[in-house]
Amino acid sequence: MIAVTSPFKFAAPGPDRYPNPTRNRPQFAFFTLGFRLPELKLSAGRTDMEMLQRWRDSFWRTSRGGNLAVEPDSDGEDFFSTAEGDENPEHLVVMVNGINGSAADWTYGAEQFVKKLPDKVFVHCSKCNYARLTFQGVDKMGERLAEEVLNVVKNQCELQKISFVAHSLGGLVARYAIGKLYESVPKLEPSSHNGDRLNEEDTHNLSQCHKQTHQGTIAGLEPMNFVTVATPHLGSKGHKQLPFLCGLPFLERRATETAHWIVGRSGKHLFLTDADRDKPLLLRMVNDTDDLKFISALRVFKRRVAYANANYDHMVGWRTSSIRRPSELPKSNQLVSDKKYPHIVYVERERFNDIHNRVPSNLGEQRDELEEEMIKGLTQVPWERVDVSFQKSRQRFIAHSTIQVKRYWLNSDGADVVYHIIDNFLL
Numbered sequence: 193m194i195a196v197t198s199p200f201k202f203a204a205p206g207p208d209r210y211p212n213p214t215r216n217r218p219q220f221a222f223f224t225l226g227f228r229l230p231e232l233k234l235s236a237g238r239t240d241m242e243m244l245q246r247w248r249d250s251f252w253r254t255s256r257g258g259n260l261a262v263e264p265d266s267d268g269e270d271f272f273s274t275a276e277g278d279e280n281p282e283h284l285v286v287m288v289n290g291i292n293g294s295a296a297d298w299t300y301g302a303e304q305f306v307k308k309l310p311d312k313v314f315v316h317c318s319k320c321n322y323a324r325l326t327f328q329g330v331d332k333m334g335e336r337l338a339e340e341v342l343n344v345v346k347n348q349c350e351l352q353k354i355s356f357v358a359h360s361l362g363g364l365v366a367r368y369a370i371g372k373l374y375e376s377v378p379k380l381e382p383s384s385h386n387g388d389r390l391n392e393e394d395t396h397n398l399s400q401c402h403k404q405t406h407q408g409t410i411a412g413l414e415p416m417n418f419v420t421v422a423t424p425h426l427g428s429k430g431h432k433q434l435p436f437l438c439g440l441p442f443l444e445r446r447a448t449e450t451a452h453w454i455v456g457r458s459g460k461h462l463f464l465t466d467a468d469r470d471k472p473l474l475l476r477m478v479n480d481t482d483d484l485k486f487i488s489a490l491r492v493f494k495r496r497v498a499y500a501n502a503n504y505d506h507m508v509g510w511r512t513s514s515i516r517r518p519s520e521l522p523k524s525n526q527l528v529s530d531k532k533y534p535h536i537v538y539v540e541r542e543r544f545n546d547i548h549n550r551v552p553s554n555l556g557e558q559r560d561e562l563e564e565e566m567i568k569g570l571t572q573v574p575w576e577r578v579d580v581s582f583q584k585s586r587q588r589f590i591a592h593s594t595i596q597v598k599r600y601w602l603n604s605d606g607a608d609v610v611y612h613i614i615d616n617f618l619l
Contacts, residue, residue, distance in 0.1 A: 267340050268319035269295045271302040273310035281314040282352040283619055284413060286341055290360025290422075291458060293598075294322040297359065300597040301610045308614050314351065316344050318362075326361060329457030329466075330473055333361075334368025338411075341373065345411045354410050355417035355493075357613065359596045360508060361458065363423025367477055367486060370418070373411045374489035408492030415493040416618045421596050421609075422501055426512040426566045427474050428462040433509040464562055475562060478569025490573050494618050497576040499609065502527060502537060503583055504591040514577045515570050527581060533608040537581045542574035580609055 272281060285305060287298035295317040302315040320336040345351060358366040408415065428434045429448055437443040451459030460466040461473050469476070477486045490496055500513035502522075510521060527537040580595055582588040585605045594603040597610055 267316075267343050269299075269302070269317040270344075271306045271315040271317070272313075273306055275310055279311050280350045281309075281312055282350055283313045283416065284344065284348070284351045284354045285313050285315045286337075286344075286354065286356050286366070287315060287317045288337065288356065288358035288362035288366050289318065289322065289326075290358075290362045291326045291455060292323060293326065293359070293362070295319040297596065297598045298357070300600050300607075301357065301613070304607075304610055305614055308611075309617075309619070312619050314348060316341075321362075321365060327456030327458050330361070330364045330368050330461045330477075332457070333365040334372060337365055337369040338372040341369065341411050345413065351413055353416050353619075354413035355415075355419070355617070357417075357419045357421070358423065359421045359598075360423055360592065361462075363420030363425065364461075364474070364477070366418070366420070367490070368484075370410050370415075370489040371477070371484040371486040374408070374485050374492070408488070410489065410492070415489075417495045417497065418490060418493040419495075419497045419499070419613055420513075421499045421613075422505060422508045422513050422592055423498065424462060424508045424512045425498065425515050425570060426563050427464050427472075428508075428512065429464050430509070430512065430560050430563050433512045435506050435509050472562075475565060475569075478566050479572075487569065487572055490570075495576060496573060497578060497613075497616075499578045499580060499595065499613070501591045501595055502579045502581045504581075504588040505595075506589075507592040510579075514579065515567060515575060516577070517564075517567060522579060527579065529581075533612045535580050535582055535585070535605065535608055536578060536612055538577075538579035540577040540579075542576065578612065582606075 285302075287295075287302055289295065289297040298317045302317050305313050305315050318337055318340055320340045321333045325336075326333065341354075345354075356366045356370070424433065426433065428451075429444075431441075431444065434444070448463045448465060451463045452465070453459075455462075457466065464472040464474060466472050480487050498514050500510055501508070502510050505513070510516075511518060514521070522538045522540075530536045580591075582591045582594055582605060585594070587594045587603060587605045590603065593599070594606040595609055597603045597606040600607075
């Protein structure tokens with residue numbers, strides 16, 4: 193666990209408004225600086241990749257300085273404040289990495305959450321899906337994430353609310369996980385004897401820790417914010433949905449045929465070529481099914497927000513990350529920088545009433561049937577859409593990582609996007 197051990201002071205707006213957590217981090221001079229290399233204890237079944245990740249995390253944890261203390265956590269990395277006078281936070285924020293990523297990808301975001309809201313949030317960076325495990329498919333990753341969240345909730349009985357912040361493929365994984373958590377948890381009551389897929393110990397612990405006093409819960413908690421950042425909600429199959437292919441039909445067809453060779457079942461899910469059931473998984477995830485309530489789970493969140501790169505994201509297209517048709521994308525003259533958040537260029541808010549009053553736009557445009565079905569399914573609930581542009585940034589060519597500040601020294605220009613997420617968070 194990573195805990196903040198002292199109160200925080202915030203800098204005034206300006207060049208130093210978004211702090212650099214690595215500014216005082218020592219360089220890689222292990223021996224001359226006197227650092228002791230962490231001892232590696234190999235155990236049966238541990239992969240070399242996992243051991244390397246543990247070693248790397250251990251080194252950085254021991255060298256961060258006085259503000260952050262560290263304790264290991266098998267389920268992930270937990271960030272919370274231990275400043276004197278702070279109450280135990282009741283709001284769990286689950287942060288989920290994307291494909292080929294790790295819990296470390298959200299380190300900067302997690303630190304800023306706790307610095308800004310020290311007595312409000314308990315931040316958990318998910319660790320169950322990392323590196324090649326992210327190639328095993330959205331469903332398997334979602335099941336692992338759901339199990340991990342349940343473990344966190346059981347171990348932190350003071351938690352009352354839950355939010356998700358997910359990057360890239362992690363947004364799809366989080367959508368699958370909440371569908372699984374929503375279906376099972378409402379059945380849990382202290383006196384309940386009906387069937388459930390959770391074992392008796394899970395049922396007892398959750399019912400004792402968390403009273404269900406409101407309708408619709410996720411892991412027994414009140415759902416608040418569901419935030420996705422550069423997530424391919426509509427998959428990667430459509431025209432220009434995988435931008436680095438430059439919209440060339442030949443390359444897009446080849447990518448559809450070969451994606452599973454590179455990223456396994458996750459590639460099949462992203463390109464809608466999985467045939468496990470009658471429909472591709474992403475199509476099934478835009479409606480409730482008999483066993484998983486995907487849309488019902490989304491609906492119980494107070495906010496659903498999609499942050500999308502309007503340009504220079506070579507991995508995820510603007511339409512798929514903002515859940516829009518081509519004609520619904522803002523025009524270039526509508527993209528205006530915000531003074532407080534210079535890379536936020538457009539914000540669109542929807543309400544439930546707007547869904548029923550929505551007039552179909554540009555009925556004559558050519559549409560992909562699968563894409564259209566996913567848009568209709570996902571827009572059964574209102575979304576806030578926040579468009580981001582790094583067009584004037586030197587880091588624009590790595591916009592997909594910059595939007596989440598994956599590594600501060602490389603992606604620091606995305607700090608204002610992280611602060612926009614925090615400043616608009618419902619508590």
